[in-house]
Amino acid sequence: MKRATRVIISGGGTGGHIFPAISIANALKRMEPGCEILFVGATGRMEMEKVPAAGYKIIGLNISGIQRGSIAKNLSLPFKLLGSMRKALQLIADFKPDVVVGVGGYASGPILFAASLKNVPYLIQEQNSYAGITNKWLGKKAAKICVAFDDMDQFFPTGNILKTGNPVRKDVVDIAQKHHAGAELLKLDPLKKTILVTGGSLGAGTLNKSIEKHLQELIDADVQLIWQTGKFYYKGIVERVGLDFHPNIRILEFLNKMDMAYAAADLIISRAGAGTIAELCLIKKPVILVPSPNVAEDHQTKNAMALVKQNAALLIADRSAEDTLIPEALSLLNDKERSKMFSENIGKMALPDSDNIIAEEVMILAGKGGHDGVRKD
Numbered sequence: 001m002k003r004a005t006r007v008i009i010s011g012g013g014t015g016g017h018i019f020p021a022i023s024i025a026n027a028l029k030r031m032e033p034g035c036e037i038l039f040v041g042a043t044g045r046m047e048m049e050k051v052p053a054a055g056y057k058i059i060g061l062n063i064s065g066i067q068r069g070s071i072a073k074n075l076s077l078p079f080k081l082l083g084s085m086r087k088a089l090q091l092i093a094d095f096k097p098d099v100v101v102g103v104g105g106y107a108s109g110p111i112l113f114a115a116s117l118k119n120v121p122y123l124i125q126e127q128n129s130y131a132g133i134t135n136k137w138l139g140k141k142a143a144k145i146c147v148a149f150d151d152m153d154q155f156f157p158t159g160n161i162l163k164t165g166n167p168v169r170k171d172v173v174d175i176a177q178k179h180h181a182g183a184e185l186l187k188l189d190p191l192k193k194t195i196l197v198t199g200g201s202l203g204a205g206t207l208n209k210s211i212e213k214h215l216q217e218l219i220d221a222d223v224q225l226i227w228q229t230g231k232f233y234y235k236g237i238v239e240r241v242g243l244d245f246h247p248n249i250r251i252l253e254f255l256n257k258m259d260m261a262y263a264a265a266d267l268i269i270s271r272a273g274a275g276t277i278a279e280l281c282l283i284k285k286p287v288i289l290v291p292s293p294n295v296a297e298d299h300q301t302k303n304a305m306a307l308v309k310q311n312a313a314l315l316i317a318d319r320s321a322e323d324t325l326i327p328e329a330l331s332l333l334n335d336k337e338r339s340k341m342f343s344e345n346i347g348k349m350a351l352p353d354s355d356n357i358i359a360e361e362v363m364i365l366a367g368k369g370g371h372d373g374v375r376k377d
């Protein structure tokens with residue numbers, strides 16, 4: 001009997017890293033139900049909750065990033081890094097993976113480096129259109145680098161790059177026939193125009209401020225709002241605005257059923273996280289992107305520009321959002337032709353099936369490519 005394929009998937013920190021990781025794991029399980037998957041994350045981060053909720057085992061490394069403005073907090077960093085490296089090497093020795101997958105985030109670095117030291121092939125899944133320093137460095141020895149945008153050869157060795165798109169959770173983008181159910185679940189009227197605002201997995205201060213400033217305009221226009229605030233902002237907003245402020249306004253900390261919110265919406269306002277963008281391409285609705293200026297190398301603007309260049313989304317800069325975002329959204333909501341153009345063009349940028357394509361690459365690296373269950377189109 002063949003030995004079950006063993007895969008370590010490492011990384012996390014935010015939904016943008018965790019959800020693609022879970023999608024890859026699900027695709028591997030569909031291909032080889034008996035395969036053994038171990039997640040490695042950073043203790044105290046979002047993955048330690050979301051990964052077990054998706055049915056997978058996760059082990060945490062005690063690792064964090066550089067914290068701006070606090071020398072004291074950074075003093076322990078070298079020790080954490082050393083400790084994590086030691087634990088990563090031990091995990092590879094104990095679990096004996098055939099392949100290691102890194103999706104970015106703090107835990108990816110030590111595990112992929114340990115894999116390279118132990119000669120275990122590893123695959124990097126780079127979600128963004130701009131690669132960070134760690135991935136660029138680790139990319140030199142990666143067996144495969146799966147990317148979602150063009151021109152990634154400026155960061156990685158050309159021969160090892162494969163454009164697969166970002167894996168998305170299938171249920172999240174399956175929105176057909178769910179408009180009424182989505183509106184109902186969110187206690188909204190399915191017949192009224194609805195805007196969904198999402199600030200990515202953590203929420204976005206600028207989006208929240210922009211809405212708070214223009215709430216009355218939304219109500220005057222009789223437009224409904226699904227307002228995902230993010231964990232850090234929720235309490236303050238509820239205190240200031242009130243949960244029952246108006247029947248048209250639904251305030252939520254986090255949307256556990258993103259498909260229902262996507263389905264209920266006629267227009268979506270979002271940060272430009274790569275995972276969200278991949279989903280937006282698949283659900284094909286008019287989108288306004290407000291890239292976060294607080295991310296490495298301004299990569300969200302680069303993510304958003306890939307769409308803007310194809311007339312597939314409207315971009316509003318973070319600095320002008322407070323004044324212009326909601327007026328622009330209301331105007332787009334009433335402009336059928338522009339909305340149709342954005343929906344059609346964003347749909348053309350969708351890269352479906354990327355979870356299966358990446359899982360297939362993992363199987364190939366594990367020496368199992370081409371066995372039953374592997375994609376054959």
Ligand SMILES: CC(=O)N[C@H]1[C@@H](OP(=O)(O)OP(=O)(O)OC[C@H]2O[C@@H](n3ccc(=O)[nH]c3=O)[C@H](O)[C@@H]2O)O[C@H](CO)[C@@H](O)[C@@H]1O
Pocket residue numbers: 014015016017019104127128172198199200201202228253254255256258272273274275276277279292295299300303
């Ligand atoms: C602040 C920050 O560092 N953001 C980065 C992070 O974004 P972030 O973690 O926000 O990730 P993305 O926008 O890529 O994806 C968010 C994911 O969370 C889901 N979701 C979101 C809100 C919600 O209420 N419910 C829910 O399920 C979305 O459906 C999506 O699957 O990782 C992305 C991928 O590397 C990067 O491009 C972003 O720049």
